[in-house]
Amino acid sequence: MAPPLAAVSSSSPLFSPSSSRPIRRCHAPPPSISFQTRGRSPTAAAAAESSVSTLLEVRGLTASVKETGQQILAGVDLTIREGEVRVGSSWSRRLQFYWRLVIHAIMGKNGSGKSTLTKVLVGHPHYEVTGGTILFKGEDLVDMEPEDRSLAGLFMSFQAPIEIPGVSNFDFLLMAVNARRERSGLPALGPLEFYSVVSPKVDALKMDPKFLDRNVNEGFSGGERKRNEILQLSVIGADLALLDEIDSGLDVDALEDVANAVNGLLTPQNSVLMITHYQRLLDLIKPSYVHIMENGKIIKTGDSSIATQINEGGFKSIALV
Template sequence: MAMAHCYTCSISSNFFSNPKFHSNNSPPFPKLFTLSAIRLPQFRSNSLAVDSTTSYPLEKDDKKLLLQVNDLTAVIAESQQTILNGVNLTVYEGEVHAIMGKNGSGKSTLSKVLVGHPDYEVTGGTMTFKGQNLLEMDPEERSLSGIFMSFQSPVAIPGVSNADFLNMAYNARQRKLGLPELGPIEFFSHVYSKLDLVNMKMDFLNRNVNEGFSGGERKRNEILQLAVLGADLAILDEIDSGLDIDALQDVAKAVNGLLTSNNSVLMITHYQRLLEYIKPAYIHIMRYTTLSFEVP
């Protein structure tokens, strides 16, 4: 019988220099941080659960609670197979969280459930963002409220230029916030200052969204969108996949440049190298373990 466990680590200054972290013969994180996933009566087979020791005060160290996930259970909409079971996650303003684990452990599923992907159905638990019930919000509403997701393989949108796409997305968020919208000329000045952040040239704006883009350009474009929209919570799903070291450094530098005391990042990755450029405060490991027990 499979039960998922979560290793949650607070990162100290010498964490990455710890020999246990780099050893091929050791688990990626010290077992000191192993947490029990769920109570047995809640358990269902072929499911995933992640627990956290974090309590849920509305403020922590003068930082407001941004995202709170409690006992989240979700199934694949088509097959009704349980893929998340009893997931708990808490993110405050100004925090960087990393989620790691093997393929199929549920990392990307969790991110898609947070943004309302139709392939998944929430069957239990709660999700709140800035005090709002995410389960009552459409994907578009979640985006406009300040959640941004960078996908592993961003799709191309033929016939729509980056400039027009970004301008429309920016104005939609401005309307949601009750702020003035920007016309094409005004928006051009706004977005121009963001290009240096992702090391992109001006002609990038005239190209169709992701059409003919290299892997590095697509990832840079995702971060440019994040920079323009100014999201409160950025969910970065394997933003480092397919990037050479130069592109990875550019993307990481851009993400670090966007971090403030009021926004947060939840990044999903398989590799330590990203964590060396974007330093997380917490790491959550999602994985399956085997548990045998007898029900009395």
């Protein structure tokens, strides 16, 4: 279980002012402060927790490869919420509330359906939903185009980011940000104004500013592509970020920079779903929940201790009870 976090600051260089919706500042009280509840019953605590908004609700999701009909997802159930309110016990009639920033991790053997799940969520054209429901902030995603899912607040960092010849990083990011701003009824940013937004984010990721002038991922190393993906997330903003093996191809220093960037992007209004095979990423981005996938289903959910158990004894060490 992740420890309570004191507050989330919008002063971080990775905090994105271009997100699809305004950020509500939710500062949690320090551990020594509690709220007087004046006769409220314990159900007040449950009501506080139930008020947390659900970002993603997946029920009975089945999907197959469109070209061959091969089934990959065989009934996935998954719920992801915004930063959740937790209640700490105290003395008589006093309750203590704090925000917990929510990170979900999916682990599983190769071919278990992890990457396919994220691709289906963002509307990859190679896959077809054959059953179940996907609700994102209460909206049905199944019939939405990929670009509409992105504008609604979904972001996916790909396992193998592709090159986009002829389009510079700067122009790509500016177009993406202004598309999100247009959806939110905000005026478009000009190049000079946008540079003041993107520049500190480049610095925070320890990237060379010249990357902005280069074509998207063209000639980039594996590590540079992964940093570039997180730069896109940092600049564009997202309510739910889907990170598919962002640790692959990164050396130790680069992994730490990327992990710090992801941690800096978390607020009480968003969440992260990340896929990984390795404990080293989970040591840096500590998950609140770990889900184990097998044969196209989530077969077990628990806290970060599951990942530790897998790291020490492999997937065979997980008792499915």
